Amino acid sequence: MKLYYSPGACSLASHIILNEINVDFDLEKVDLKTHKTEKGTDYYQINPKGYVPALEINPGLILTETIAILPFLAQHDPKQDLIPPSGLGRAKVLEWLGYLSSELHDAYAVFFGEPLHDEAKAKAYAGIDRLLTYINKAIAESDNDYLVDDNFGPADAYLFVLTNWSNSIGHDLTPYPEIVALRNQVAARQSVQIAMRDEGLIL
The missing domain is CATH 3.40.30.10 (Glutaredoxin)
Incomplete structure (x- = not known):
């Protein structure tokens, strides 16, 4: 490949x-x-x-x-650890991937086009923060080690990459401790x- x-x-x-x-x-x-x-x-x-x-x-x-x-x-x-082969577990992975792609990815992507004026930038930051608030809450309310279950998977990799863009756009992730903790777990993987x-x- x-x-x-x-x-x-x-x-x-x-x-x-x-x-x-x-x-x-x-x-x-x-x-x-x-x-x-x-x-x-x-x-x-x-x-x-x-x-x-x-x-x-x-x-x-x-x-x-x-x-x-x-x-x-x-x-x-x-080992079939990365994604369940079928059933609700697999559907949950796809649910997260869909949300990250259609919502969070697009929210960050605004910053990678034409330069934003201050008002547009503030609105774009607010859009990202709204989505991260939801994700942080979902992680906090879950008993899982990762987004879907106790195994690292594709949704975790995708969330890590998208939130990594906060570094490029001057966006602060510290208000989202659950996301930061998950990012740290993912970042440590070989x-x-x-x-x-x-x-x-x-x-």
């Missing part, structure tokens, strides 16, 4: 899960401004949508969209440390 990624983008979640399932895979970096890969390929020829991630499963067979790629990769976990080093995000 090959993952097309941009450092620190949402593709980092797929990179983390690839490390978790311990399969052989290649990485190819994409410049999202020029839409060229590091090998000089026109990225639109790989993914006509133009954004990351894209997962080449076999030559010519491409899967896109984080909420599709993450469960696909997680189901390759030989799969995360390797992915972040490979993408040049940490030394």
